[in-house]
Amino acid sequence: MSDERQISRRKTLLLSAISASALARRAAAETDQACPVPPATATLTNAVATANDSPQVQVSGVRRAFWNGEHNAFTDLCWFNERIYLTFRSCPDGHMVHPTSCIIILCSEDQGVSWQEVHRFSVPLRDTRDPHFLVFRKRLFVYTGTWYSGKTTLPRADYDLNLHLGYAAWTDDGQTWHSPVLLEGTFGHYIWRAAVAGEKAWLCGRRKPGFEVLAKGEPRETESLILESDDGLIWRHGGQFQSAEGDETAFQFLADGSGLAIARHGSGLAAGLLQSPAPSGPWTRTDLGQSIGGPLLARWGEAKVSLPGGCAIGSRPVNLHLAGLAKLGADISIEHGYITAKAKRLKGARIYCDTPPVTGTENLMMAACLAEGTSVIENAAKEPEINDLAEFLVKRGARISGAGTDMITIEGVRELQGGDHEVIPDRIEAGTHLVAGAITQGDVTITHCRPAHLEAVLMKLREAGAEVQVEQDRVRIQATSRLKGVDVKTLPFPGFPTDMQAQMVALMALAYSALALGNEWLLASTQYGKGVHWVYVPAGLRLTFVLIMPWAGALGISLGAFVMALRDSEMTVVLAALNGAVTGIAPVLARQVAVTRMGLSDDLSELNRLK
Numbered sequence: 001m002s003d004e005r006q007i008s009r010r011k012t013l014l015l016s017a018i019s020a021s022a023l024a025r026r027a028a029a030e031t032d033q034a035c036p037v038p039p040a041t042a043t044l045t046n047a048v049a050t051a052n053d054s055p056q057v058q059v060s061g062v063r064r065a066f067w068n069g070e071h072n073a074f075t076d077l078c079w080f081n082e083r084i085y086l087t088f089r090s091c092p093d094g095h096m097v098h099p100t101s102c103i104i105i106l107c108s109e110d111q112g113v114s115w116q117e118v119h120r121f122s123v124p125l126r127d128t129r130d131p132h133f134l135v136f137r138k139r140l141f142v143y144t145g146t147w148y149s150g151k152t153t154l155p156r157a158d159y160d161l162n163l164h165l166g167y168a169a170w171t172d173d174g175q176t177w178h179s180p181v182l183l184e185g186t187f188g189h190y191i192w193r194a195a196v197a198g199e200k201a202w203l204c205g206r207r208k209p210g211f212e213v214l215a216k217g218e219p220r221e222t223e224s225l226i227l228e229s230d231d232g233l234i235w236r237h238g239g240q241f242q243s244a245e246g247d248e249t250a251f252q253f254l255a256d257g258s259g260l261a262i263a264r265h266g267s268g269l270a271a272g273l274l275q276s277p278a279p280s281g282p283w284t285r286t287d288l289g290q291s292i293g294g295p296l297l298a299r300w301g302e303a304k305v306s307l308p309g310g311c312a313i314g315s316r317p318v319n320l321h322l323a324g325l326a327k328l329g330a331d332i333s334i335e336h337g338y339i340t341a342k343a344k345r346l347k348g349a350r351i352y353c354d355t356p357p358v359t360g361t362e363n364l365m366m367a368a369c370l371a372e373g374t375s376v377i378e379n380a381a382k383e384p385e386i387n388d389l390a391e392f393l394v395k396r397g398a399r400i401s402g403a404g405t406d407m408i409t410i411e412g413v414r415e416l417q418g419g420d421h422e423v424i425p426d427r428i429e430a431g432t433h434l435v436a437g438a439i440t441q442g443d444v445t446i447t448h449c450r451p452a453h454l455e456a457v458l459m460k461l462r463e464a465g466a467e468v469q470v471e472q473d474r475v476r477i478q479a480t481s482r483l484k485g486v487d488v489k490t491l492p493f494p495g496f497p498t499d500m501q502a503q504m505v506a507l508m509a510l511a512y513s514a515l516a517l518g519n520e521w522l523l524a525s526t527q528y529g530k531g532v533h534w535v536y537v538p539a540g541l542r543l544t545f546v547l548i549m550p551w552a553g554a555l556g557i558s559l560g561a562f563v564m565a566l567r568d569s570e571m572t573v574v575l576a577a578l579n580g581a582v583t584g585i586a587p588v589l590a591r592q593v594a595v596t597r598m599g600l601s602d603d604l605s606e607l608n609r610l611k
Helices: 003-024 293-300 319-327 358-369 384-395 427-439 451-463 498-508 586-593
Strands: 042-044 057-059 071-080 083-091 102-108 116-121 126-136 139-148 165-171 177-182 190-197 200-207 223-229 235-242 249-253 259-263 272-276 284-287 302-306 331-335 338-342 350-352 374-378 399-401 407-411 443-447 467-470 474-478 543-547 562-567 570-575
Touching (some): 083 126, 083 139, 102 139, 116 177, 126 190, 319 338, 319 350, 319 358, 358 384, 358 407, 427 498
Parallel strands (some): 071 126
Antiparallel strands (some): 042 057, 083 102, 139 165, 190 200, 399 407, 467 474
16 A cells, blocks of 8 residues: 555544544533543554555544533534644524524644634624535635524524525635635525535535525425535536435545435435436435434444335335334334334344335344344345345355345344445346337347346236347347237236336336236235226325226227326326327217316226226
């Protein structure tokens, strides 16, 4: 390892140690008495590590860096000009929106042992919050999102997101600071965290879509954007993290320009992992709430995660997760939308799942790895992702057998080690591209995939009339003519995957005959007479019904799909007439579809008469 990389490693270790110190204890900041613990000592146990080693940081003490008797919070750390800088918000009136708040910046020249205040600033009539550093173009910037407060403390009911403004102070040498300036392009944006990619600076900005003005007390919708700048002071729209329920987002960019982010959810649901091939997006979101509780509980003895949201194909209940963790000895409570689980150390247990849950199996398997004794998960999910996760955990020292079957056995160990692992190809992504090839009557080859994970999808594509060729790690589909309708029922692996259901609906909308697509296993299924072949019902106030009439194919007409969306207990019916002449019956259908509101008590008899 080069000297430059060793120095970079040591800096990273030191900052990690200081961060750990700050998070380990806050008790010392709750009193103005002398700090009862010795100065922080960050022991670099592996400072000069090989490229394959995992550096270890041990924090043996915690000391107070600053105390002025006020509310000090929202911190950030950085390394600039061979010094460590720490910034935070300080306010004598507490956490909420007060004009008395200010941003304080400290500096340490002795690796965090002692600190000196080098700058502080405030903005008139505004609460300065969430300061964060950015080193860009040889300058150290401190950005702060500000709320308008007026001359006195602002009541919560008067908070106005449209009055957000971003400000920045900066320095070229770390000692002489420029007064805070308003950041052009941040009006109405609450700025939060920045990063550098290429020759530009990037900044998270939360705002109301279109700066919408609402009456007091109305729910506020927010989006989170990514702003870009060439100089760190003038900002413009650069992309979008989340179009709805956007909130504060911490992000970074990799060497290839791709981005990773952790985003809060505006309604308090699970945080999300965001990924993008470029700073400007598009950013895709994966909710984190369900699958992190088990590992957190096993590692730290306590986990607190928000209740999960749903998705377009159904709710995501966590009862099997909680029941399994309780079997392992966790004390579980649910309050104010959060799940809290506690245990000194989990104990091995025999867990039976009423249905084979994919994320539930993953969560319990990870939790059981560090439990004391042996755990058995019966009726476990058998999806390829389960086996892949087990292989990863085994490489890290876990003892797991039976992954990929309906009974998984885990022998608990004291700790896990680091390890490298290549994640399996995404079978749903591969299947989606294959269906796209069939829809466009194209010739598509998918490489670096695992055909064994796609057998149910490939079987249905062949049954529909597509020519499918399979090799070791590739699949080729040729659909030179219009396909025919097939019946599909979603099932746990190795059955047809539920996440391929929407793609098959799109394909079958172009097929010659009727489709019967059902997923009675995963979602509640209800039949409304012979006229409606099937319907699936996710939970919640927004339901999606996809109805295929069996008589459509018999008439030789491709009517597409009836799509019903339930919102606020009202049902809107949309008819898509695709690929075919609709004559004679069209006026009758149009009259029936014109009924746009039907109560939940109706049995869809009006639609049944269409046959």
